[in-house]
Amino acid sequence: GAVVSQHPSWVICKSGTSVKIECRSLDFQATTMFWYRQFPKQSLMLMATSNEGSKATYEQGVEKDKFLINHASLTLSTLTVTSAHPEDSSFYICSAPSGASTDTQYFGPGTRLTVL
Amino acid sequence: GQQVMQIPQYQHVQEGEDFTTYCNSSTTLSNIQWYKQRPGGHPVFLIQLVKSGEVKKQKRLTFQFGEAKKNSSLHITATQTTDVGTYFCCRWVFSGGYNKLIFGAGTRLAVHP
Numbered sequence: 001g002a003v004v005s006q007h008p009s010w011v012i013c014k015s016g017t018s019v020k021i022e023c024r025s026l027d028f029q030a031t032t033m034f035w036y037r038q039f040p041k042q043s044l045m046l047m048a049t050s051n052e053g054s055k056a057t058y059e060q061g062v063e064k065d066k067f068l069i070n071h072a073s074l075t076l077s078t079l080t081v082t083s084a085h086p087e088d089s090s091f092y093i094c095s096a097p098s099g100a101s102t103d104t105q106y107f108g109p110g111t112r113l114t115v116l
Numbered sequence: 117g118q119q120v121m122q123i124p125q126y127q128h129v130q131e132g133e134d135f136t137t138y139c140n141s142s143t144t145l146s147n148i149q150w151y152k153q154r155p156g157g158h159p160v161f162l163i164q165l166v167k168s169g170e171v172k173k174q175k176r177l178t179f180q181f182g183e184a185k186k187n188s189s190l191h192i193t194a195t196q197t198t199d200v201g202t203y204f205c206c207r208w209v210f211s212g213g214y215n216k217l218i219f220g221a222g223t224r225l226a227v228h229p
Contacts, residue, residue, distance in 0.1 A: 032214065034216070034217065036219075041224070042221075043204065043220065043221050043222050044159065044204070044219045045219075046216055046217070046218060046219075049214045049216060051214075057212050057213070057214060093159070095159075095217070104149075104161045105149075105151075105159075105161065105217055106161070107158040107159045108158060109157070109158050110158050
């Protein structure tokens with residue numbers, strides 16, 4: 001099946017710093033990628049839709065200035081958590097469809113962010 | 117809202133027992149997808165159901181889509197410890213010009229040997 005990678009797999013940072021998370025589709029192109037956040041023992045909550053060549057679409061309640069998304073190419077989307085605070089500590093997961101937008105979603109392995 | 121309701125939130129079974137999780141929506145669904153997330157892992161696609169009344173099987177897993185396309189279920193026969201994880205039903209929502217995959221709350225399955 002299609003492979004999506006994420007880097008880094010985990011990161012620990014100090015409060016106030018920015019963290020960049022990369023999501024790559026390794027063997028297919030993705031004009032759209034999705035970013036989710038998952039708190040412990042909770043479901044995945046969609047944060048934003050990353051669109052190659054245009055601005056990301058953010059879900060209600062997600063601060064676009066805090067969670068910067070850049071879809072630099074057909075295989076790469078990045079999420080930057082700016083001025084991170086402890087409440088931003090979470091598991092961030094990206095996904096991409098291998099074909100049509102409602103096809104199977106392939107998820108990256110996730111990035112565990114801990115903000116001290 | 118957009119999210120599908122999923123029950124139970126948590127199920128604890130003995131190995132060999134059966135397990136079922138249910139998904140319900142107040143609106144008709146065009147399709148529904150099921151994913152499994154192992155502890156510490158990421159969601160992995162299991163299946164997509166599209167047709168009214170559809171039933172699909174994958175070894176010990178049986179997936180059903182209701183006749184009215186408002187509910188779905190996942191049944192595991194004779195659970196094994198490898199079945200441990202959280203099972204999510206998900207729906208596609210078209211909003212803001214894009215299709216978005218929205219996750220249900222999930223059912224966390226614990227299997228004791």
